[in-house]
Amino acid sequence: MSEELGIKTKKKENFNEWYLEVVQKAEIVDTRYGVKGFQIFMPLGMLAIDNIVKIFEEELQARDYKPVLFPTVIPESYLKRESKHIKGFEQEVFWITHAGKNKLEERLSLRPTSETAMYPMFALWIRSHSHLPLKIYQKGTVFRYDTKMTKPLLRGREFYWIEAHTAHKTWDDAEQQTKEDYEIFKETLDHFALPFLTLKRPDWDKFPGADATYAFDMVLPDGKLLQIGTTHNLGENFAKVFKVKYLDVKGKKKFVSQTSYGPGIMRILGAVISIHGDDKGVIFPPLIAPIQIVIIPIFTEQTKPKVLEKCGEVLGKLEEKDFRVHLDDRNQYTPGFKFNEWELKGVPLRIEIGPKDLEKRQVSFVRRDFLERFSVSEENLEQQVVETLDSINYQLSKRAIELLSVSDAKNYKEVKKALNKGGFVRIDFCMRESCSKNLKGDTGADVKGPLMEGGEKSTGNCSICNKKAKEKVYIGRSY
Amino acid sequence: MSEELGIKTKKKENFNEWYLEVVQKAEIVDTRYGVKGFQIFMPLGMLAIDNIVKIFEEELQARDYKPVLFPTVIPESYLKRESKHIKGFEQEVFWITHAGKNKLEERLSLRPTSETAMYPMFALWIRSHSHLPLKIYQKGTVFRYDTKMTKPLLRGREFYWIEAHTAHKTWDDAEQQTKEDYEIFKETLDHFALPFLTLKRPDWDKFPGADATYAFDMVLPDGKLLQIGTTHNLGENFAKVFKVKYLDVKGKKKFVSQTSYGPGIMRILGAVISIHGDDKGVIFPPLIAPIQIVIIPIFTEQTKPKVLEKCGEVLGKLEEKDFRVHLDDRNQYTPGFKFNEWELKGVPLRIEIGPKDLEKRQVSFVRRDFLERFSVSEENLEQQVVETLDSINYQLSKRAIELLSVSDAKNYKEVKKALNKGGFVRIDFCMRESCSKNLKGDTGADVKGPLMEGGEKSTGNCSICNKKAKEKVYIGRSY
Numbered sequence: 001m002s003e004e005l006g007i008k009t010k011k012k013e014n015f016n017e018w019y020l021e022v023v024q025k026a027e028i029v030d031t032r033y034g035v036k037g038f039q040i041f042m043p044l045g046m047l048a049i050d051n052i053v054k055i056f057e058e059e060l061q062a063r064d065y066k067p068v069l070f071p072t073v074i075p076e077s078y079l080k081r082e083s084k085h086i087k088g089f090e091q092e093v094f095w096i097t098h099a100g101k102n103k104l105e106e107r108l109s110l111r112p113t114s115e116t117a118m119y120p121m122f123a124l125w126i127r128s129h130s131h132l133p134l135k136i137y138q139k140g141t142v143f144r145y146d147t148k149m150t151k152p153l154l155r156g157r158e159f160y161w162i163e164a165h166t167a168h169k170t171w172d173d174a175e176q177q178t179k180e181d182y183e184i185f186k187e188t189l190d191h192f193a194l195p196f197l198t199l200k201r202p203d204w205d206k207f208p209g210a211d212a213t214y215a216f217d218m219v220l221p222d223g224k225l226l227q228i229g230t231t232h233n234l235g236e237n238f239a240k241v242f243k244v245k246y247l248d249v250k251g252k253k254k255f256v257s258q259t260s261y262g263p264g265i266m267r268i269l270g271a272v273i274s275i276h277g278d279d280k281g282v283i284f285p286p287l288i289a290p291i292q293i294v295i296i297p298i299f300t301e302q303t304k305p306k307v308l309e310k311c312g313e314v315l316g317k318l319e320e321k322d323f324r325v326h327l328d329d330r331n332q333y334t335p336g337f338k339f340n341e342w343e344l345k346g347v348p349l350r351i352e353i354g355p356k357d358l359e360k361r362q363v364s365f366v367r368r369d370f371l372e373r374f375s376v377s378e379e380n381l382e383q384q385v386v387e388t389l390d391s392i393n394y395q396l397s398k399r400a401i402e403l404l405s406v407s408d409a410k411n412y413k414e415v416k417k418a419l420n421k422g423g424f425v426r427i428d429f430c431m432r433e434s435c436s437k438n439l440k441g442d443t444g445a446d447v448k449g450p451l452m453e454g455g456e457k458s459t460g461n462c463s464i465c466n467k468k469a470k471e472k473v474y475i476g477r478s479y
Numbered sequence: 480m481s482e483e484l485g486i487k488t489k490k491k492e493n494f495n496e497w498y499l500e501v502v503q504k505a506e507i508v509d510t511r512y513g514v515k516g517f518q519i520f521m522p523l524g525m526l527a528i529d530n531i532v533k534i535f536e537e538e539l540q541a542r543d544y545k546p547v548l549f550p551t552v553i554p555e556s557y558l559k560r561e562s563k564h565i566k567g568f569e570q571e572v573f574w575i576t577h578a579g580k581n582k583l584e585e586r587l588s589l590r591p592t593s594e595t596a597m598y599p600m601f602a603l604w605i606r607s608h609s610h611l612p613l614k615i616y617q618k619g620t621v622f623r624y625d626t627k628m629t630k631p632l633l634r635g636r637e638f639y640w641i642e643a644h645t646a647h648k649t650w651d652d653a654e655q656q657t658k659e660d661y662e663i664f665k666e667t668l669d670h671f672a673l674p675f676l677t678l679k680r681p682d683w684d685k686f687p688g689a690d691a692t693y694a695f696d697m698v699l700p701d702g703k704l705l706q707i708g709t710t711h712n713l714g715e716n717f718a719k720v721f722k723v724k725y726l727d728v729k730g731k732k733k734f735v736s737q738t739s740y741g742p743g744i745m746r747i748l749g750a751v752i753s754i755h756g757d758d759k760g761v762i763f764p765p766l767i768a769p770i771q772i773v774i775i776p777i778f779t780e781q782t783k784p785k786v787l788e789k790c791g792e793v794l795g796k797l798e799e800k801d802f803r804v805h806l807d808d809r810n811q812y813t814p815g816f817k818f819n820e821w822e823l824k825g826v827p828l829r830i831e832i833g834p835k836d837l838e839k840r841q842v843s844f845v846r847r848d849f850l851e852r853f854s855v856s857e858e859n860l861e862q863q864v865v866e867t868l869d870s871i872n873y874q875l876s877k878r879a880i881e882l883l884s885v886s887d888a889k890n891y892k893e894v895k896k897a898l899n900k901g902g903f904v905r906i907d908f909c910m911r912e913s914c915s916k917n918l919k920g921d922t923g924a925d926v927k928g929p930l931m932e933g934g935e936k937s938t939g940n941c942s943i944c945n946k947k948a949k950e951k952v953y954i955g956r957s958y
Contacts, residue, residue, distance in 0.1 A: 030600060030603075032600070032603060033549075033550055033596075033600070034554050034556075034557060034599065035550060035552060035554055035587065038550035038552060039550070040547060040548070040549050040550070040600060041547055041548035041549075042547060043545035043546055043547060043615070046545075046546040046547055046548050046617075047546060049548075050546065066522035066525075067522055067525040067526060067529065068519060068520055068521060068522060068525055069519070069520035069525050069528075069639070070512075070519050070520075071512055071514060071517035071518070071519070071637055072551070072589075072620060072622070072637060073514060073517060073573075073637070075513050075514055077513075078513060090579065090580075091579040091580070092578075092579060093578070093579060094552075094575050094577070094578050094587075095575065095576065095577040095578070096573050096574060096575050096576075096589065097574065097575075097576045097577065098573070098574040098576065099571075099572070099573050099574070099624035100569065100570040100571060100572060100624050101569075101570070102624075108514060108573075110551075110575065110589075117512075120513065121509060121511070121512070121519060124509075124511060136522070138525075140619070141551060143551070145578035145579050145581075158550055158551060158552070160548070332609075
């Protein structure tokens, strides 16, 4: 409801300022709520979130994941059962202690993640090998009392995600599931034109209670890394605590092996804005754009009826083909004002229709990525819309891939230089936590880990400490 | 994942037992979570919820309601600003007092409803008459520490709903909005074959802080009334507290008038199960059925390949037309077992395909409402599917309307007799709270109020106290 549309900050000059300006002026979120780290999703942000969720849900359901919804609260006794898990989260949990004027008998936590809510139920649901694999997911918000600086969509205390949980017969089946989770992530993020790397976190940075954590990391325009999702092989760790057992084909009782998987929906939206946006505002990839096409009539008093009639006709045609299309026929604004507004709000394709277009039986297209204008004959309208939207997604992808930079660094001097450039830095690494701590203290960078798929051999010495290297890993400064 | 499919209780004999058995055996919800009043939506329940929400969202968006998402927590200072409002909710609020090991500076409530979260933002968003009307909604759960007996989907401490909030120039515009909200409710519930009455609550039963409350009430099979949604004209009450003002056309500052509207999604699902279900289990109205059509192959070892081939063909045809269809080709279960399972789970239409059908180029339809079997020629398949699903919705509606019984009672003896029969009882009423309290104490029934649309004149004396009557009102025992 801001009427000042222009973005003052240049993205290249100050990415962080630019980002804050864009998410607020485009009305993606409002950050003025009275509790630190809690934000409001405005209609444009909420519609985009819903579109992102829908695409994920289709991919999940196509692979037999079933939707559920667990309570928002987890009793303290559930949360504390897995000792590593509670240790990992105890500083971050919000506690409900009272209801009305009564003190509760047992404190309830706001879920920071739902393993400990769900797995007691897994123990009731799973009895035989025929119940496996069990694959469920839920969408919604979780709560973490994060003490770092908050940032809209990227870092907050209530965040929107999908969490998916599975149980399998064997550790290897669980490991296989993490690979399927990667596939789901890859296919979904292709729709958003977002490239990423999947890295196996070193032991000291695993999810609390997991055997292995694979994280999806990308590079933002300021060169910092952003984790936008994870999948964990939990092995039998939680199954042993929550007694989740099954009878195998031979009638023997065994613990299930589990995974948990968390696509960070809110961060993905933050990444979409960060990576694709420009000095005019947001650029939505067509598949998640709340409005894919905006039609703007250009007329004088005299030509108005005919122009509006044609606009209505085009609107009808495109709506019939299930495009999300909007006709901006507001009287009180000039076409120029409207161009700015819809550019700010990221509509991928603008169609302008004026009296000259009517004569020539054509319309004008302006694509949001290059902001170039070209004429399209009415006959080819639908086909050209499809092609243009496809081309926009392709171009956004191409730009985004360029941003996902990886530089190699052979020694500590090169490491520091490369870190200052930003993006991923690939090094030979000794895999010692102490060495990673030294790196963090000295440069602020984290060791993110080797590629999930492996295949990159390390031969030399550690680029940081010069001791014998064990793995090729990716490092970088992160959010 | 229960393998015992039969419902033991007869709906007519013990509705409450029957209901509990059905929601659990059909795996709509699981009530075994470790916190009282909090339940788990299982896949069948969650998919139905998502379908209900989707239909509501379409109706809301068609009337310019925009989606948002506000934080789950509301600071104590916000919640307490409207004095009647907090008085209405203070016994029911869950309080967050700690995060990690720290005591919070200000307590946070889990939202019982979001007026006090949203309206401080309305004060920032709204400046001029051109910003009005403002119409937003959100979907999600809210939390109330209800001390009454909990019941799956119908009464719990965390419940799923949509809440919609508007701001307008005048009180009349707000009042008009409550009528639009009724229209949205009516059109949506028609899709679920659920009839209801819209009643204006008496003053003592209004939403805390509202000028007028209109409630959507229905009758469950045990004769008790269930409120499945409300819309409130809040007048300027909240606007004055939260300082939500606008400049009118003459440049004068005025308070906005507001409404809030809450379709109870979870209760609607409970009502669907209660009203449409039978002794075999759930019957989903086709529009919200997670699976609309199940195909069951009937074969011997010899005929299996041909039957399965035909089943796949029918599946493909129906999927192409966007029906939600499932082929149950599990080997380890008999057709009879499958019939029972999908009847329990409420699939509206079953298609059976056996070797005889192949010969005759037909399939067998079994509709879930009448459980009658009839043959359909392959050529007419799609059209017959559409017609059968429509007819099922029509029949469910017809049965449901019979349940929405209203009986008239002229004096207190008739009142008591009619209340014992169940359903709505229409009486002449004095509109005094004390009289309604006497009724409640004596019979357990509530005064639900006159029809929203008015038009029913009262002439005689109050059917309860025999003093002069002011209105025709509807009363009944309720959930």
